[in-house]
Amino acid sequence: MDTAGRNTVSGRLYTRTRVRGFAPWAPKPATLRLVEQIRQILAEYEAYLPMTARQVFYRLVGAHGYPKDERAYDRLTETLNRARRARLIPMEAIRDDRAASMGGDAGYAGPEAFWESMTAAADNYRRPLTEGQPRAVEMWIEAAGMMPMLADITKEFGVTVYCSGGFESVAAKHDAAHRIARRHVATTVLSIGDLDPSGLSILDAAAADVTAFVTELGGKPPTVVRLAVTPKQVARYRLQTAPQKRTDHRGAHMPATVQAEALSPDQLTGIARAALADVVDTDTIAAVRRRSELEREQLLAALRTMRGSGA
């Protein structure tokens, strides 16, 4: 009964508790089918792993007709938990952004390690890709889960992705306004989020708030563009829709709502890439890359000389 039930750290004794560590699991057929669907989704997202439980949830809802309610979500997180503990799903496939660490002490294991580190730094040398761009570009997304997938695309264009989930606080919006107001060029914001009244009203509220702060700070107000999900995309990709909750009173009523995760990773990254190529000056980026490469070579050569002379 209690092979896993003793918590010796707190001294408490649980008669029944959850399994600890890796644990065998014999799910019922229905749950096994859910695990199978999750594995399909993970295979589909292979290039963008790890993903969050929330992201898996919305993909299940968007593409597999999984019920979109909190109970279904709870069921999913339980299943993900057990399936990972049973090694049916790789632990690394699912991400939890809340775990964080601070402090500690790195240091160098000696002068040689220092030079190694300098060489690595020089090896990574480059000029910011934003250099010489006629306008600044940012991407705002609603859910943190899509962040790594989109950042993979935007970094080729020198564009930063911001999660508007963390954008709802006054501090974050003021930070964004400060960043935008400081620029000497105008800013274009590409936004990605759910097509539902809440998603739209959150974006509208954030855009209006940031714009108000920017104006106050004497900067150029940003141009906010809705990149996805749009009604056009719903039609074009035949996306799964869900009726709006009757109790959701935010904004105007919508007959059908669509989660951003209803778009497949390929569709989403394709939309992002096309929009970025459109708004960013790619010739200038290529020129910056060439210049960076020359300077990087020079820096590495200089380091080799310093190291050789025992400086």
Add this chain to the structure above:
DNA sequence: CTCGGCACCCTGAGGCCTAA
């Protein structure tokens, strides 16, 4: 105008109970 209630984002844990 203020505030309660409902919506949203994010995740994890324990306990009760029932169906297989």
Add this chain to the structure above:
DNA sequence: TTAGGCCTCAGGGTGCCGAG
């Protein structure tokens, strides 16, 4: 007997609507 559905709690946010 046991897996797992369902409920509740914990913890930190925000926006909008309608009632008082």
